[in-house]
Amino acid sequence: MRRDLEAALARDLARHGLSVSDFEVLARLGQAPGGEMRARDLATAIGWDKARLSKHVTRMAGRGLVERREAADDGRGQIVALTAQAEQVAATAAPNHVAAVRRYFFDLIEPDELDVLERVMARINARAAGA
Incomplete structure (x- = not known):
């Protein structure tokens, strides 16, 4: 089920020229002040190691x-920032992605099923957090 859902979401994002990983980066940067973050903070926020983020940011x-630039306060740090092009792509892709998540997942859940799903997901999350 997870793979099928991820594949469907990936197909929808591909119509905008984005991968799921691209969208994760753009979404995090879009939530950050000024559309930029230190690379190490971005990696932590997404749950990636620094090497993976570096390679992916290079491709993006x-x-x-x-775009990348040196951190003004620290010559060793790097800032990753959205470009105007990314903002345009995200402005179209984000609402479509939200609609796709709703279409493939939330619209299929009946109101009386939502409470059960929330309880089950809470137990799964609690177990996974304690693992």
């Missing part, structure tokens, strides 16, 4: 979606 920068 090559496509004009993000």
Whole structure:
């Protein structure tokens, strides 16, 4: 089920020229003040290691979606920022992604099923957090 849902969401994002990973980066940066974050903070927020983020940001920068620059307060740190192109892509992709999540998942849940789902998900999350 998870793979099928992820594949459906990936197909929808691909129509906007984005991967699920691209969307994760754009969404996090879009929530950050000024549309930018320190690379290490972005990696932590997404749950990626620094190497994975670095490679992915390099690919996204090559496509004009993000830019990198040195952190003004620390010559060792890097800032990753949205570009105007990324903001345009995200402005279209984000509402469509939300609609897709609703269509593939939430619209299928009846109101009387929601309470049960919330309780089950809470137990799963609690067990996973304690693992």
